[in-house]
Amino acid sequence: MEALSVREYRNNLAASFDRAAEGERVIIRRKNKLYALVSLGNDQTILNKGQQERLDNLADSLRRSWSEVKQIEAGMIESKTAMSFLDEL
Numbered sequence: 623m624e625a626l627s628v629r630e631y632r633n634n635l636a637a638s639f640d641r642a643a644e645g646e647r648v649i650i651r652r653k654n655k656l657y658a659l660v661s662l663g664n665d666q667t668i669l670n671k672g673q674q675e676r677l678d679n680l681a682d683s684l685r686r687s688w689s690e691v692k693q694i695e696a697g698m699i700e701s702k703t704a705m706s707f708l709d710e711l
Contacts, residue, residue, distance in 0.1 A: 625649040625656055 631638055631650045638648045638659055648659040693699040 625651040628652050631659075 626634070626638070626649065628650060631648075642648050642659045642661045645661070650657045650659065690699060694701045
């Protein structure tokens with residue numbers, strides 16, 4: 623299989639994605655490194671139920687953490703040092 627240059631890839635994006643959708647691995651060379659464009663299938667088929675739940679839980683945790691950061695910045699919650707967190711453990 624011949625690797626495409628970045629220029630060739632850019633000039634033929636649709637064709638490259640079509641080839642990947644048909645199961646072919648499209649190789650792209652950039653600065654003497656090789657990259658592969660492969661089809662991973664449908665969005666719904668990538669994550670199983672357990673993985674999706676973990677991803678949802680992580681997203682919720684990040685939202686709560688970001689909310690707490692905003693509250694600390696607003697002076698609504700007292701900020702703590704890393705040492706104080708360790709002392710609580």
